[in-house]
Structure formats: C-alpha cells, structure tokens
Amino acid sequence: MLDAKNKAVVEFIRGNPSLSSKEIHNGVQLEVGYATLKRVLTKLTLEKLIITTGKGKGTKYEIAPAYKLFYAIDVDAYFEKEIDDRDIKGNFNLELIPKVLKGVTVFTDSEIKKLNALQNKYKQNISQLTKEEYAKELERLAIDLSWKSSQIEGNTYSLLETERLLKEKETAGGKSKDEAIMLLNHKEALDFIIGDPSYIDPLTIARVEDIHSILIKELGIDRNIRNRRVGISGTNYRPLENEFQIKEALQNMCNLVNGTDGTFEKALLVLILLSYIQAFGDGNKRTARIVSNAILIGNNYCPVSFRTIDSVEYKKALLIFYEQNNITAFKKIFIDQFEFAVETYF
Numbered sequence: 569m570l571d572a573k574n575k576a577v578v579e580f581i582r583g584n585p586s587l588s589s590k591e592i593h594n595g596v597q598l599e600v601g602y603a604t605l606k607r608v609l610t611k612l613t614l615e616k617l618i619i620t621t622g623k624g625k626g627t628k629y630e631i632a633p634a635y636k637l638f639y640a641i642d643v644d645a646y647f648e649k650e651i652d653d654r655d656i657k658g659n660f661n662l663e664l665i666p667k668v669l670k671g672v673t674v675f676t677d678s679e680i681k682k683l684n685a686l687q688n689k690y691k692q693n694i695s696q697l698t699k700e701e702y703a704k705e706l707e708r709l710a711i712d713l714s715w716k717s718s719q720i721e722g723n724t725y726s727l728l729e730t731e732r733l734l735k736e737k738e739t740a741g742g743k744s745k746d747e748a749i750m751l752l753n754h755k756e757a758l759d760f761i762i763g764d765p766s767y768i769d770p771l772t773i774a775r776v777e778d779i780h781s782i783l784i785k786e787l788g789i790d791r792n793i794r795n796r797r798v799g800i801s802g803t804n805y806r807p808l809e810n811e812f813q814i815k816e817a818l819q820n821m822c823n824l825v826n827g828t829d830g831t832f833e834k835a836l837l838v839l840i841l842l843s844y845i846q847a848f849g850d851g852n853k854r855t856a857r858i859v860s861n862a863i864l865i866g867n868n869y870c871p872v873s874f875r876t877i878d879s880v881e882y883k884k885a886l887l888i889f890y891e892q893n894n895i896t897a898f899k900k901i902f903i904d905q906f907e908f909a910v911e912t913y914f
Contacts, residue, residue, distance in 0.1 A: 656891035663819040690870040693914045712873040714754035757782040761862040780855045787849045805890040807846035831867040836862045
C-alpha cells in the first residue's frame with residue numbers, strides 16, 4: 569500500500585506526464601527535499617508504477633502502461649462498497665493480455681529474489697530426500713490441494729475426510745456424491761500432471777481443455793469452450809460471451825505464457841488469466857490452479873497447495889482483478905502460498 573507521500577507523487581505524475589524530477593519536486597504539493605523526492609521516484613520506478621524516458625538530466629517520468637496492474641489496493645476498504653457502488657471495468661479488457669501484460673515483468677526484483685531463494689531452498693531440501701520420501705510429501709501436498717481447491721468451490725469435505733477418500737476411497741457420511749467426485753477428479757488431474765510433467769509445455773488451448781475435462785468428469789458440466797453467457801457471483805464483471813473471442817483470448821494467454829521466460833510469472837499468469845477469461849461453463853478456477861501447478865512441476869519448481877488461504881480472501885483477490893485488472897492482492901497470495909509450500913512439505 570502506498571503511503572500518502574508516494575501516492576501524491578503518483579497522482580501528480582498522472583496529471584502531469586513527461587516532467588523531470590526537478591519539475592515534479594517544484595510542482596507536487598509536498599514539503600519534502602529534492603533528495604527525498606528522488607528516492608520516491610526510484611521506489612515508484614522499481615515498483616513499476618512509473619517509467620522513465622531519456623537519460624541523465626533529460627530523464628522524464630510518466631505513469632507506466634501497466635500502472636493499474638500494480639497499484640496497491642486496500643482490499644477491506646474496496647469491499648466496503650456494495651457491488652453496484654464499485655467503479656469497475658464491467659467488460660472483459662481485450663487489450664489486457666496482448667498489450668498491457670505483454671512485456672511487463674509481473675514480479676518486482678525483491679519479490680523475485682524472495683521466490684528464487686525459496687525455490688533454492690526447495691531444491692536443497694528435496695536433494696536430501698529419497699525417492700519414496702519425496703513421493704510421500706508430494707502426495708500430502710496433492711491431498712491438501714485437492715481439498716482446498718474444492719473447498720474454494722463450496723465443497724464441504726474436511727481435510728481429514730478428503731484424505732480418507734483419496735487414500736482409502738471411503739466417502740464421508742452426509743456429503744453429496746458430486747463432492748466426492750470433485751475431489752477424486754482433482755487427484756486424478758494432479759496424478760496426470762505428475763506422470764507427464766512436460767504435458768503443458770508449450771501451453772495450448774487443447775491441453776487446457778484436457779485438464780478441464782479431467783476435473784469436470786461425471787459432474788454434469790459441459791466440456792470444451794462455452795458458447796453462452798456465464799455470470800459470476802459477487803461482481804458485475806461480465807466475461808466474454810462470443811465463443812470465437814473466448815478462443816482468441818485463450819490463444820493470447822497461451823502466446824503470452826509461452827513467450828514468458830520466468831516460471832513464477834508463467835504460473836501466476838495462468839492462475840489469474842484462466843479465471844478471468846472464464847472459458848468454460850464451470851471449473852475455470854479449478855483448472856487454473858491445476859495448470860498453474862503443472863507449470864511449476866514441469867519446471868521442477870515447488871507446487872502450491874493453497875492450504876492456508878481463506879476462501880473468501882482468495883475470491884476477493886480474484887474479484888479485484890476482474891473489476892480493476894489489478895494483480896497486487898492475488899500476487900501476494902501466490903507468494904505467500906509458495907512460501908508455505910516450501911516450508912511445509914519439503
């Protein structure tokens with residue numbers, strides 16, 4: 569979250585683009601020294617909220633094209649407003665994937681440094697495990713992911729009931745058949761990815777559809793790309809309705825991910841964009857979580873279970889992306905859950 573000083577500088581640059589640091593210092597209504605203002609500009613540049621043009625004394629500052637992606641939003645304050653009172657992007661942003669996100673580095677340098685340190689710790693940890701020990705930990709994570717991913721979608725199985733179901737095929741009393749199927753499908757999808765870790769490299773629409781088909785098997789959900797309108801509870805955001813536009817958005821996503829170098833960026837982009845596109849009648853977020861983990865597993869990175877994330881907080885972070893195309897809240901969830909996975913399972 570930006571403090572008042574940093575926010576004032578950002579807002580000034582938004583209204584007065586292409587000014588030098590001296591001009592910003594003279595124009596912004598802040599009682600700070602020039603050296604302090606320069607530090608603020610450096611911080612905002614590193615956080616990708618502003619960009620520079622020119623060099624040396626000719627350096628000018630402007631709002632970054634991806635400003636909306638990274639501007640910190642107070643989640644609690646945001647949802648104090650009811651649905652109809654929020655100022656949102658009601659329609660799918662056709663420029664978001666092919667233009668705004670193209671060429672943007674999603675993580676800051678400090679975030680990547682933290683994630684890489686965690687990944688190195690994961691590699692060191694698993695190097696000390698036997699094949700059997702690693703498989704046991706991976707199974708534990710798979711059970712947790714199957715449980716949490718299903719819980720986010722309203723499944724009422726407890727973690728212990730999920731473990732019993734997936735290990736012993738024993739269903740829980742008082743639960744619906746569909747809840748058990750949902751959990752079993754998650755485990756099957758994860759087993760499929762673990763058995764063929766390079767399956768989604770490169771990422772294609774057909775391979776995303778294959779993962780979705782496993783997840784919705786025997787649940788009465790239509791396979792393949794939807795050709796009708798879909799609504800999302802809790803928001804006035806409206807995903808694309810046209811099947812051809814949906815396929816184009818998916819292809820743009822695949823092109824973006826395949827053209828991105830960083831594994832963490834690939835995993836986060838898939839996680840957020842598959843949910844945003846809503847390509848299927850149901851099962852979009854489940855598919856996003858499995859495909860995101862497939863990217864991590866396929867590149868020998870630690871998979872993520874999302875076990876400790878509150879379902880409501882997860883949905884709120886998604887809604888902020890749907891309504892504002894802002895990735896900050898969801899990015900924090902991803903980083904925190906990656907850290908939890910490294911520290912907990914391996």
